[in-house]
Amino acid sequence: IGQWQKEWESERVWNEAFDDEFGRARIQGERATTMFLDECEQHVTDGKNLLESIHDVVHTHCPCCRERLKYDAILLYDLLVRVVSQVKFFEFKL
Numbered sequence: 001i002g003q004w005q006k007e008w009e010s011e012r013v014w015n016e017a018f019d020d021e022f023g024r025a026r027i028q029g030e031r032a033t034t035m036f037l038d039e040c041e042q043h044v045t046d047g048k049n050l051l052e053s054i055h056d057v058v059h060t061h062c063p064c065c066r067e068r069l070k071y072d073a074i075l076l077y078d079l080l081v082r083v084v085s086q087v088k089f090f091e092f093k094l
Helices: 009-026 030-058 063-072 072-092
Strands: none
Touching: 009 030, 009 072, 030 063, 030 072, 063 072
């Protein structure tokens, strides 16, 4: 997840950071703009794949794994919030 996340500060600045990067890409031309938008689309796809992986882990039939998940529920929740937030943000922007 750490490698997937955009290294933008808090959610409060995502819109500004996106607009800044998009603006720089547009200044560089059509190719840079297309590359930026393609990277954003890939970010959404990768995020959805991460969510599917988390789904698979949560729906495990392994008793040991299920017990472990009880203790990691808060971590799992934070992880889901981070991934879903970025996926939805980029889906909205695209």
